[in-house]
Amino acid sequence: MDTVRLRRLNRWQAEGLREDLADLYVESSAASPGEEFRDRQKFLLRLAGDVQLPGFDMLVAEAQSLTGCAFGVPVPRDGSWWEGFHGPLPQNLEQLTASGHVFAILDTVVHPHQHAHGLARRLQERLLGDHEASLGVTLVDRSDHSTCAALRTWGWQEVGQIHRLPGPTTLQVLVLPLGERTSEHPDGLAHNDRTQRPE
Template sequence: MTPRPELTFRRFDAAQARAIGDLVESLYLDAYATAIASGDEFDSVEQFMRRFEAYTSSGRGFDLVVAYTPGGEAVGQSWGWPLAPDTAWWGGLEAEPEPGFTAETGARTFALSEIMVRRAWTGQGIAHRLHDQLLAARPEARATLLVEADNDRAYRAYRSWGWRQVGRLRPRWEHAPTFHVLILPLPIPS
């Protein structure tokens, strides 16, 4: 069994995240090299950074966690934000799992948008640690995320971390695929 690498985790709000946009992009380039190389427009660096700019431009509680080695190398990142009452997140949902499911208050649901780890660092539990670091301080009652239907590895990981599928959704982003919608109840922070 491979020992867990020693890491430190640093949080960034929206303004701080925008200031390290080059780092965010370099982590994406490494972690998603295969997806980028596929030529799928949704996975292009330009589309990814356009979404990142949109996510961080509103401020609205954007929360980014970056994992660093003791030598200061950034090896992974995870981010999200609380869904506002006027959120477009649920647009494209095929069916509401239950009445009121998509009603947001700004404090009900945290949207976990990204978890990524540099290829050389995968398989060491870093994605799970980023997930836990990001969600540990969240005051929302639940979290949601979207996972591509054919991403079996990610889907298995999320299921093992307690997530459950509640539907399917195709976001309004240009060239977006259809995703599975997953939900995770969050503990009340102490």
């Protein structure tokens, strides 16, 4: 197997690779032939919006060609990212958000042949590590059972649902605690000086 290299892209580099990223997205999806064009256009539209978000960061995986990518943004400290969350936001998520140590993974795309090699997980962990995040967060369509199941096997935990506009879309919220797990904090979400809400 070819050696897979991970490379960071800024927003301009990501925009320059948009067509290749969209091709990768179509190859990685299980869309029926009639849906491919529409799914590709939706991905390009989402990507165009995402690269404009403050702190946008992307990692791509390359062998002889582009084999995967993961991208995301730091979650703003003001809590605006959590608007539409069903019910009260758990206190530990509120504290970590206020501390500036939460990073949202907006999308992870990996060529189907690479899944067996753990590339999606490697991309996510590297992206979160590069941002020294205490918590990773991602949103998944509730009907996408295979993605939810894969994320849970990597340690992601479901913490609720969130409603995102436009439309009636309700998404599953999953978090990946990156702190040290202790008997006092088995979830890895220790409340220490680094994660306290500023006064």
